[in-house]
Amino acid sequence: MKSTLSKIIGAIVLLAVGVFLGKSFFSSPKIDTVPMPSTIQYRNVGLSEETTEVAQSNEFNGNIIEVKDGASIQEAVKTANPGDLIRVYPGTYSENVYIDKDDISLQGVVINGEWPTLDGKGEINDAFLYSGNGVLIENFKIINYKGNGVMGQAGNNFVIRNNWIIDTGVYGIFPQYGKNGLIEHNVLSKIADAAIYVGMCDNVDVLHNEVFDNVAGIEIENSRHCLVENNYVHDNTGGLLAFVTPGLPIKTTFDVILRNNFVINNNHENFAPKGSTVGGIPVGTGILIMAADDVIVENNIITGNDNSGITIVDLATGAPKANDPNSEGNPDRVVILDNIMFENGNNTTGELKAIMITQMDTKGPDIFAFGGGTGSTIRDKNKYRTFGLDEYGIAQITNTDDISTMMTPSPVPARSVSKEELGELTYYGVCAGCHAFGTRLIGPPTEIIQAIHNGNPQGIVDYMNNPKNLREDYPEMPPQNYLDDAAKMAVAEYILAMKP
Numbered sequence: 074m075k076s077t078l079s080k081i082i083g084a085i086v087l088l089a090v091g092v093f094l095g096k097s098f099f100s101s102p103k104i105d106t107v108p109m110p111s112t113i114q115y116r117n118v119g120l121s122e123e124t125t126e127v128a129q130s131n132e133f134n135g136n137i138i139e140v141k142d143g144a145s146i147q148e149a150v151k152t153a154n155p156g157d158l159i160r161v162y163p164g165t166y167s168e169n170v171y172i173d174k175d176d177i178s179l180q181g182v183v184i185n186g187e188w189p190t191l192d193g194k195g196e197i198n199d200a201f202l203y204s205g206n207g208v209l210i211e212n213f214k215i216i217n218y219k220g221n222g223v224m225g226q227a228g229n230n231f232v233i234r235n236n237w238i239i240d241t242g243v244y245g246i247f248p249q250y251g252k253n254g255l256i257e258h259n260v261l262s263k264i265a266d267a268a269i270y271v272g273m274c275d276n277v278d279v280l281h282n283e284v285f286d287n288v289a290g291i292e293i294e295n296s297r298h299c300l301v302e303n304n305y306v307h308d309n310t311g312g313l314l315a316f317v318t319p320g321l322p323i324k325t326t327f328d329v330i331l332r333n334n335f336v337i338n339n340n341h342e343n344f345a346p347k348g349s350t351v352g353g354i355p356v357g358t359g360i361l362i363m364a365a366d367d368v369i370v371e372n373n374i375i376t377g378n379d380n381s382g383i384t385i386v387d388l389a390t391g392a393p394k395a396n397d398p399n400s401e402g403n404p405d406r407v408v409i410l411d412n413i414m415f416e417n418g419n420n421t422t423g424e425l426k427a428i429m430i431t432q433m434d435t436k437g438p439d440i441f442a443f444g445g446g447t448g449s450t451i452r453d454k455n456k457y458r459t460f461g462l463d464e465y466g467i468a469q470i471t472n473t474d475d476i477s478t479m480m481t482p483s484p485v486p487a488r489s490v491s492k493e494e495l496g497e498l499t500y501y502g503v504c505a506g507c508h509a510f511g512t513r514l515i516g517p518p519t520e521i522i523q524a525i526h527n528g529n530p531q532g533i534v535d536y537m538n539n540p541k542n543l544r545e546d547y548p549e550m551p552p553q554n555y556l557d558d559a560a561k562m563a564v565a566e567y568i569l570a571m572k573p
């Protein structure tokens with residue numbers, strides 16, 4: 074979730090109020106539909122008998138390396154070769170584990186209810202960071218980190234499953250820029266941004282997870298071909314989110330199925346850090362679809378979300394500043410199939426509340442849509458209390474039963490990244506959570522960094538290795554020394570070359 078989201082939602086809703094006062098505006102802007110990508114899977118529903126196999130990471134075919142209490146997981150990774158399986162026994166491991174090799178499997182061994190536990194003690198930034206392909210991370214308890222529980226950069230064919238991830242800072246599970254991945258059977262709680270954040274990825278299944286007491290539950294951002302199914306998403310500020318953040322290297326979110334989830338009571342107070350971005354998700358948001366295309370919402374139980382059950386908004390209207398000429402900001406061809414929705418909107422906040430009052434209604438809707446977008450459909454509008462769905466036609470499909478996975482039938486080739494890509498990915502994956510152009514997030518704006526370190530990337534690297542608290546009105550920056558030297562120099566050079 075990036076800085077603009079709160080402003081966007083705020084601005085959209087404010088605008089909505091204005092629009093209500095002068096209702097004629099409503100139908101005026103005609104916005105073009107984005108062309109439908111040929112790779113959309115659900116278009117094959119009913120047309121294809123094809124069954125899809127689930128491709129997991131390569132099976133382990135090397136040595137088994139055992140790590141016992143008192144030893145270091147990172148040391149085991151250093152000695153491992155591609156294909157090895159690292160088995161970690163119960164104990165407490167306070168470390169940051171960086172995996173930059175392909176086909177490494179990390180497997181916790183749970184004995185009599187004792188789990189191998191990675192404890193960041195509130196001091197260490199990240200538990201697992203991988204850039205290798207074919208990584209498997211399963212059966213770990215990960216607690217008290219400041220940055221991320223599991224973060225991936227550009228690794229394809231990943232499997233992250235059966236972990237508990239509690240209070241690990243900004244993100245819980247955050248694969249970025251990966252293709253073909255599986256995130257299943259994890260439990261995530263107390264994450265200050267998104268518990269599961271699928272960012273700039275393709276072909277990812279998110280299944281059977283429980284996410285609660287987070288700001289955002291499961292977030293599909295600038296990602297394509299994702300299946301979010303059978304998750305229990307409760308007591309977050311916002312439950313399930315599919316959206317586009319402008320300004321990132323991948324410009325689109327499309328072909329996303331949100332199916333068979335429980336989306337319940339997402340009314341948690343918003344505890345995102347001050348000045349951060351998800352600070353603006355309205356409390357009580359069940360599902361949020363922003364600027365994402367071809368999202369199907371099917372057979373979910375969506376109830377007890379105090380603001381609204383499903384919110385569908387564009388971003389071009391509300392956030393001209395955040396607008397990226399290469400990001401199309403309308404949610405097109407959203408498909409709402411049968412869902413069970415009740416008791417949503419019982420305690421609307423702020424602007425939605427104001428809108429509902431203009432409708433002589435104190436209760437928020439099950440489904441709230443505002444802004445541009447074309448081709449969206451709904452199976453049975455009369456089943457729900459809706460607002461802004463006048464243009465929605467009747468859905469042309471009744472279900473998505475033919476889609477059992479969005480993962481690819483066999484592993485995709487390993488991804489390797491150039492120096493420029495490494496700099497870009499590191500910036501968006503690590504720094505952009507706290508630094509952005511033109512705005513103050515947790516850290517100072519990127520142009521300030523450029524001005525201070527102009528022509529001197531080594532100065533940025535030195536600061537990353539050993540940050541000092543220079544500014545009274547900012548917190549301390551966590552050290553970024555876990556990144557390898559190539560990534561540090563690449564991101565420093567990338568920042569200095571950036572144009573606003």
Ligand code: HEC
Nearest residue numbers: 503504507515516522536541542543544547548549550553
């Ligand atoms: C968790 C938030 C966070 C993350 C992530 C983060 N920073 Fe920072 N950064 C800060 C804060 C806060 C400051 C201001 C600290 C101060 O002045 O006391 C800062 C300041 C800086 C400065 C200014 C130093 C100076 O000379 O004034 C540089 C350079 C910098 N960060 C680079 C980076 C890079 C590169 C990354 C990504 C690899 C990054 N930061 C990731 C929070 C963060």
